[in-house]
Amino acid sequence: MVTTETTSPPTLPQIIQGGMGIGVSNWRLANAVSRLGQLGVVSGTVIDTVLVRRLQDGDPGGHMRRALAHFPIPGIADELLRRYFLPEGRAPGAPYHLLPMYKQVVSSARQRVTVAAGFVETWLAREGHENDVGMNLLTKVQMPNLPTLYGAMLAGVATVIMGAGIPREIPGALDALASHRKATLRFDVEGLARDDAEWLTFDPAEIWPEGTLPATPLRRPHFYPVVSAVSLAATLARKSNGRVDGFVVEGPTAGGHNAPPRGAMQLDALGQPIYGERDAVDLVKLAELGLPFWVAGGVGTPDGLCAARAAGAAGIQVGTLFAFCDESGLAPDIKQETLRGVLSGTVEVRTDPRASPTGYPFKVVQLPGHEQDAAERERICDLGYLREAVKRDDGRMIYRCAAEPVNTYMQKGGTFCDTDGRRCLCNGLLADVGLAQERDGHVEPPLVTSGDDLASLAHFASPEGYTAGEVLEWLLHGTLVATA
Numbered sequence: 229m230v231t232t233e234t235t236s237p238p239t240l241p242q243i244i245q246g247g248m249g250i251g252v253s254n255w256r257l258a259n260a261v262s263r264l265g266q267l268g269v270v271s272g273t274v275i276d277t278v279l280v281r282r283l284q285d286g287d288p289g290g291h292m293r294r295a296l297a298h299f300p301i302p303g304i305a306d307e308l309l310r311r312y313f314l315p316e317g318r319a320p321g322a323p324y325h326l327l328p329m330y331k332q333v334v335s336s337a338r339q340r341v342t343v344a345a346g347f348v349e350t351w352l353a354r355e356g357h358e359n360d361v362g363m364n365l366l367t368k369v370q371m372p373n374l375p376t377l378y379g380a381m382l383a384g385v386a387t388v389i390m391g392a393g394i395p396r397e398i399p400g401a402l403d404a405l406a407s408h409r410k411a412t413l414r415f416d417v418e419g420l421a422r423d424d425a426e427w428l429t430f431d432p433a434e435i436w437p438e439g440t441l442p443a444t445p446l447r448r449p450h451f452y453p454v455v456s457a458v459s460l461a462a463t464l465a466r467k468s469n470g471r472v473d474g475f476v477v478e479g480p481t482a483g484g485h486n487a488p489p490r491g492a493m494q495l496d497a498l499g500q501p502i503y504g505e506r507d508a509v510d511l512v513k514l515a516e517l518g519l520p521f522w523v524a525g526g527v528g529t530p531d532g533l534c535a536a537r538a539a540g541a542a543g544i545q546v547g548t549l550f551a552f553c554d555e556s557g558l559a560p561d562i563k564q565e566t567l568r569g570v571l572s573g574t575v576e577v578r579t580d581p582r583a584s585p586t587g588y589p590f591k592v593v594q595l596p597g598h599e600q601d602a603a604e605r606e607r608i609c610d611l612g613y614l615r616e617a618v619k620r621d622d623g624r625m626i627y628r629c630a631a632e633p634v635n636t637y638m639q640k641g642g643t644f645c646d647t648d649g650r651r652c653l654c655n656g657l658l659a660d661v662g663l664a665q666e667r668d669g670h671v672e673p674p675l676v677t678s679g680d681d682l683a684s685l686a687h688f689a690s691p692e693g694y695t696a697g698e699v700l701e702w703l704l705h706g707t708l709v710a711t712a
C-alpha cells in the first residue's frame with residue numbers, strides 16, 4: 229500500500245498517454261510510457277471484468293497473480309483466485325463467468341473485486357520504476373468508479389483523469405478515499421422528483437476486516453477532468469467539492485466518446501455530427517484559469533506538441549498513436565488489420581452519433597470484416613456498465629441500456645427511437661482486447677474506436693508494428709524510428 233501525507237508538487241509531463249478503455253491502455257502500455265518519463269495512464273473502465281476474464285484465461289505470464297500478491301487487504305486476493313482463476317484457462321468455447329451487474333448498491337464481495345482490479349492495473353503499471361502513473365475513468369460509468377479509484381489509490385496512482393460527464397464531486401471523493409473515509413457521489417437517476425436525490429457510496433471500512441483499516445492516509449492523486457469548453461473548465465475549477473489540478477482539453481477529433489457539438493445536432497452527408505467554430509476551445513481563456521492543461525485530439529505530432537506548448541499548454545494527450553502500438557491491449561489481429569488498412573488507405577473512421585448508448589458521439593473504425601458481424605449481432609445486455617438508472621413512479625429503481633434487447637428496453641419505459649443504431653460497447657470493446665464473450669458458438673464481434681487521425685499512422689507505422697517508445701521519440705524529438 230502506498231501512503232504519503234502530502235502530495236508532492238507536480239512534475240508536469242509533456243505527453244500524457246491517453247486513457248483508453250476497455251483495456252486498450254493497459255498496465256503494459258502505461259508502464260512503458262511512464263518508464264520513459266512521460267505520464268502513462270491505465271484505463272479503469274470495466275477493469276473488474278477485465279481482471280476476472282484474464283484470470284479465467286489462465287493469467288498468462290502470472291501478472292495478475294503477481295500484483296494480487298501485493299494487494300494489502302487480507303483475504304481478497306485468495307478469494308478472487310478461488311472464484312475466477314482457471315490454471316488451464318477456459319475450455320474451448322466455454323463462456324466467461326460473469327460478475328453481477330452493477331447497481332446503486334452491490335454486495336461487499338462485488339466491490340472487493342473492483343477495488344482489487346483497480347489496484348492490480350495500477351500496481352503493474354508502476355512496477356519496476358519510480359515514475360508517476362495515471363488512471364482514466366468515464367464519469368458516466370458511475371457505479372464502479374469509487375471502488376476502482378480506491379483500488380488505484382491503494383497502488384499509489386498519481387493522477388486521475390476523467391471525462392464523459394461533469395466530475396464535480398470526484399475531487400472530494402479523492403480526498404475522502406485518501407483518508408480511507410466513506411466517499412459519496414450524487415447518483416444520476418432519471419425520473420427523480422425535484423427534491424429527491426440518490427447517492428452512490430463506497431466505504432473502505434466495509435472491505436477491510438474489522439480493526440484493520442489503515443490510519444496512514446494514501447497519496448491523494450492529482451485530478452484532471454477532461455473538458456471541451458472553457459465554461460466547463462471554469463465551473464469545475466470553481467465549483468468542484470475539492471481541488472482540481474489541471475485539465476485535458478479534448479477536441480472532437482479525439483478517439484472514443486466525443487462531446488456533442490454546441491447547439492442543435494446537425495449531421496453531414498455521412499450522418500456524422502458537424503462541429504464548428506463554437507466547438508473550438510479558446511486556449512488563452514483556458515490558460516487564464518491558472519491551471520496546467522494538455523491538449524488532446526488530433527495533435528499527436530511533433531508540430532502538435534510545439535503548437536500546444538506555444539499556446540500555453542503543458543503538453544498534449546495522445547491516444548490513437550498509442551492505441552495501435554505493440555504494448556497496447558488491442559488484440560494483435562485487430563492492430564495488424566487496422567495498420568494494413570491504414571497503409572493501403574482502405575480503413576475509415578466514422579463519428580457515429582447513435583452507436584453509444586450514452587448518447588455521446590462515438591468514433592467507430594470501419595473494419596470491413598467486422599461491420600457485418602456487428603450488424604447481425606443479437607442484442608444482449610450481460611455486462612451492464614452503461615445502464616442508466618431510472619426511478620419508477622412506484623419508487624423502484626430499474627436499470628436499462630438503449631443497446632439491450634429492444635422489447636426489454638421498452639418494457640422498462642424506454643422509447644423505440646432511443647434504441648435505434650445503439651451498439652453494445654461493453655461487449656464490443658472487450659472483444660477488441662481479446663476478451664470476447666462466447667455464447668453457444670457465437671463470439672462477440674469487436675467494435676474498434678480511434679481518433680479521426682487514424683490515417684496519420686501511415687507515415688509512422690510499419691506493418692510489423694511499432695513501440696510506445698518510438699511514439700514518444702517521434703513526438704518529443706521528431707525522430708521516426710519505424711518507417712513504412
Ligand SMILES: Cc1cc2nc3c(=O)[nH]c(=O)nc-3n(C[C@H](O)[C@H](O)[C@H](O)COP(=O)(O)O)c2cc1C
Pocket residue numbers: 245246247248249250252271273364365366390391392454478481482483484485524525526527528545546547548549551677678679680681
Ligand atoms: C481506442 C481509444 C479508446 C479511448 N478510450 C477513452 C476512454 O475510455 N476514456 C477517455 O477519457 N478517453 C478515451 N479515449 C481518448 C484518449 O484518451 C485521448 O484523449 C484521445 O485519443 C486523443 O486524441 P487522438 O486519438 O487524436 O490522439 C480513447 C481513445 C482511443 C483511440
